[in-house]
Amino acid sequence: MKHLEHCPVCAGELVSKEVTKTLRGGGNTASIRVQADVCLSCGERLYSLETVQRFEAIRAKLKQQETAEFEPTGRAFQVV
Template identity: 35%
Template sequence: MSSEEKMKCIICNSENIVRKKVEEEIKKGRDVVFVPVETLVCQNCGERYYDRRTIQFLEGIEEKVKKEEVNLETVGKVLKVVGI
């Protein structure tokens, strides 16, 4: 994409869109799996723009997670407030 044809965010119309490493979430039952990917992100509103290759990669990872064909590491735990 040339500098003359800057991409505009479809949500907020900002041209401040940069390539960033983000973590996409894939749900597995009650668990959440974080998958690092690089994608375009609007710096104004946070809207993400995924290219076809990234979407196919995420779909492949999601399938591997379902079939338990990928190594996962526990990175924390989720807590819920109760009794309020």
């Protein structure tokens, strides 16, 4: 990933971190741990092109209910 020196949103300092990204599609939710450059001032996250493409592939699988390769981590509930 090409690293920027400053955040494109607020010009704050960027640091490389492992973060959890939540993805949704087709009524399903998945989370994945990935590397990102994170702004210490505003929290903006910058991902590599490969990571964004991986997000898109996961969202497509969620939308198509193709979740067999994903590991269940619990149950979700909606409070009404």
